[in-house]
Amino acid sequence: MFQTLSHDVQLLLIGLTVLSGLFLIAMIRTFVLLRDNDRMHSECTKMEKQALEQQIELTAIHHDAMSWRAKTQRQFDALRGDLSHRLLQSEQSNQHAQQGLDVAQSQSLTAMLAKITELEARLAAKPAPAAPSKPPAPAFAKPAESSLPSLPAMETLRLQSLEAELAATKAELTAHRQQNAALQRTLLLARRRQPALRKSGTRGMARNN
Structure with missing residues (x-):
């Protein structure tokens, strides 16, 4: 009877030891998982903040681009x-x-x-030259030389x-x-x-x- 109880106690001790080891391992794993969860939660919060900042920056860039496009369109319309x-x-x-x-x-x-x-x-219509009629000159008179051509x-x-x-x-x-x-x-x-x-x-x- 004593040997049987001793054997049962040994089995119980072995079972308790195994259970204690598994429990310790589970606790360690749970602690690691909680730490990783906290780290991932903080990183997720940072990423959400970065995404919000990038979205605000993109909205500002889009607004600036639309303003520049409207200004360029007005200048082009005036130039045209x-x-x-x-x-x-x-x-x-x-x-x-x-x-x-x-x-x-x-x-x-x-x-x-x-x-x-x-x-x-x-x-x-040039006229034909006509010979001018000259009176007979006296015998004793010397013919006068014309000064005109x-x-x-x-x-x-x-x-x-x-x-x-x-x-x-x-x-x-x-x-x-x-x-x-x-x-x-x-x-x-x-x-x-x-x-x-x-x-x-x-x-x-x-x-x-």
Whole structure:
């Protein structure tokens, strides 16, 4: 009986020892888990604070970006309005210049053609030299020498002056035509620059959008 009780006591002691060891291990594990839980809770709180700060910072950045975009859009609208106004003024000035150029060209061409026609008519309508009737000179009188040039020589001088005037008029007409051609080229270049301004305005709008 004593040996049986001793054996049971030994079993009980062994069981209590095992249970005590397991309990100690469980307590140690629980302590470690509680410490890790506290550390993770503190880290989670820090991360939440950081996330809140980052969210506030992102909101401020977004607000600044929206303000900058609105300001840039207003500046672009003002610039586009100014460029449109200048383009309209340029088109109007080009139209006025073209009209003035056409009127001046037509007037100068009409005047030059009328002058050339008049000169050609004056050249074509030159009178034929007529022999002047002279009274018979007395036998004893010496014929007087005429101090004026003969009629054919005067007609030749008049024709030369008319031809010189016609040549000068034609040269002036040629100069007017060259000047008109230069003005037309200038207007053409100004009209070609207008689509370039429009394309640059469109590209700026696309970049801002």
